[in-house]
Amino acid sequence: MAWRGCFMKCAKINNIPAQFLNPKSSRLTIHPQQRCGFRKAQRQSEKKRGLREETDAGEAGGQKHAVPPLPGEPVQPMPLPPRKPDRLFRPLVFTVGFTGCSFGTAAILQYESVKSRVQMAMEEAKEEKRDKLREGHDTIYWHNWWNQLSHFQKQVILVMSVVDDWWSGLSEGQKTVTGILALNTLILCCWRIPSMQRSLVKYFTSNPASKTRCLPMVLSSFSHYSIIHMLTNMYVLWTFSTSIVSLLGREQFLALYLSGGVISTFISYVFKTATGLRGPSLGASGAIMTVLAAICTKIPEAKLGIILLPMVNFTAGNALKALLALDTAGLLLGWRFFDHAAHLGGALFGVWYIVYGNEMIWRKREPLVKFWHELRNKPTSRPRPGGGGGQV
Numbered sequence: 001m002a003w004r005g006c007f008m009k010c011a012k013i014n015n016i017p018a019q020f021l022n023p024k025s026s027r028l029t030i031h032p033q034q035r036c037g038f039r040k041a042q043r044q045s046e047k048k049r050g051l052r053e054e055t056d057a058g059e060a061g062g063q064k065h066a067v068p069p070l071p072g073e074p075v076q077p078m079p080l081p082p083r084k085p086d087r088l089f090r091p092l093v094f095t096v097g098f099t100g101c102s103f104g105t106a107a108i109l110q111y112e113s114v115k116s117r118v119q120m121a122m123e124e125a126k127e128e129k130r131d132k133l134r135e136g137h138d139t140i141y142w143h144n145w146w147n148q149l150s151h152f153q154k155q156v157i158l159v160m161s162v163v164d165d166w167w168s169g170l171s172e173g174q175k176t177v178t179g180i181l182a183l184n185t186l187i188l189c190c191w192r193i194p195s196m197q198r199s200l201v202k203y204f205t206s207n208p209a210s211k212t213r214c215l216p217m218v219l220s221s222f223s224h225y226s227i228i229h230m231l232t233n234m235y236v237l238w239t240f241s242t243s244i245v246s247l248l249g250r251e252q253f254l255a256l257y258l259s260g261g262v263i264s265t266f267i268s269y270v271f272k273t274a275t276g277l278r279g280p281s282l283g284a285s286g287a288i289m290t291v292l293a294a295i296c297t298k299i300p301e302a303k304l305g306i307i308l309l310p311m312v313n314f315t316a317g318n319a320l321k322a323l324l325a326l327d328t329a330g331l332l333l334g335w336r337f338f339d340h341a342a343h344l345g346g347a348l349f350g351v352w353y354i355v356y357g358n359e360m361i362w363r364k365r366e367p368l369v370k371f372w373h374e375l376r377n378k379p380t381s382r383p384r385p386g387g388g389g390g391q392v
């Protein structure tokens with residue numbers, strides 16, 4: 001089994017305009033300049049005393065103003081942002097809760113999907129018997145109906161037929177990824193609207209220094225600012241969608257994809273908090289690294305290739321080792337063009353899930369599915385015909 005795909009690294013890049021990275025609330029209040037007019041110069045001691053009183057008054061009022069330096073004094077450099085590990089508590093709880101809810105919801109959706117397929121198969125069998133009895137009558141009816149349509153209506157129906165044939169030719173994995181691709185394209189278009197960019201920076205970019213830290217852990221996995229960035233990520237996801245969905249199923253794949261995006265963002269939070277780095281991240285690279293690592297771990301002997309170099313072939317196991325080594329080197333050497341912490345966290349989660357997580361989480365979903373089955377099919381209590389709450 002050989003895949004021809006663009007096995008490229010998908011990056012969470014920080015190429016957002018700088019004017020949208022600083023909200024109004026974080027801007028420093030600079031003292032207004034002196035108005036026109038002459039004023040008696042203060043002595044050096046009076047200047048220091050006035051500046052000290054002004055600073056104390058600002059701190060007492062809950063506001064810290066940026067005091068301009070005195071003439072002749074050296075300008076002090078800006079201090080690094082303080083490291084606050086307690087800011088990771090809520091993202092940690094959100095990561096654990098979201099991952100558990102994702103796989104629990106996937107188990108319930110799989111139960112409902114299997115049940116609906118069985119019901120549809122039974123209904124189709126009954127409809128086939130009915131169609132055989134009235135086949136001749138239906139042919140005449142549809143022929144007359146087609147002749148009554150206008151030319152424009154016929155063209156619309158033909159286009160819909162072509163689209164339906166294309167959709168039917170897609171695999172289950174490609175159909176699933178089509179929804180993810182459409183959502184990423186929609187958010188990419190929203191980045192081009194200036195009035196929406198401030199909200200997108202707040203909710204669709206992950207940053208441990210931001211006040212909103214939990215919700216962007218999910219939404220940033222569907223956000224791309226660069227068109228090339230999105231096309232690369234979505235092409236890799238489309239290439240491997242058929243294989244991963246055939247191995248795990250649609251519901252389990254979606255749970256793995258969403259959980260991988262959240263866990264990779266949390267690892268990025270931990271790294272940025274530990275090193276004191278600032279800057280938002282966005283992109284689906286963490287979730288896609290989880291999918292790639294899962295496939296390479298499940299089928300390490302599979303042959304992979306590069307679309308621009310068809311003569312170069314390598315196994316999935318060697319490709320996974322190369323990706324892990326590249327991200328580890330980027331993390332240790334301080335490369336900042338990619339979010340290597342998120343890449344590495346997503347890949348390690350994909351490896352862990354195939355080796356241990358599938359046995360620990362997915363194969364132990366039977367109690368939850370049984371509980372849902374009993375809850376869904378629980379008979380509703382009906383009052384007895386003669387029983388009533390009459391008064392004595």
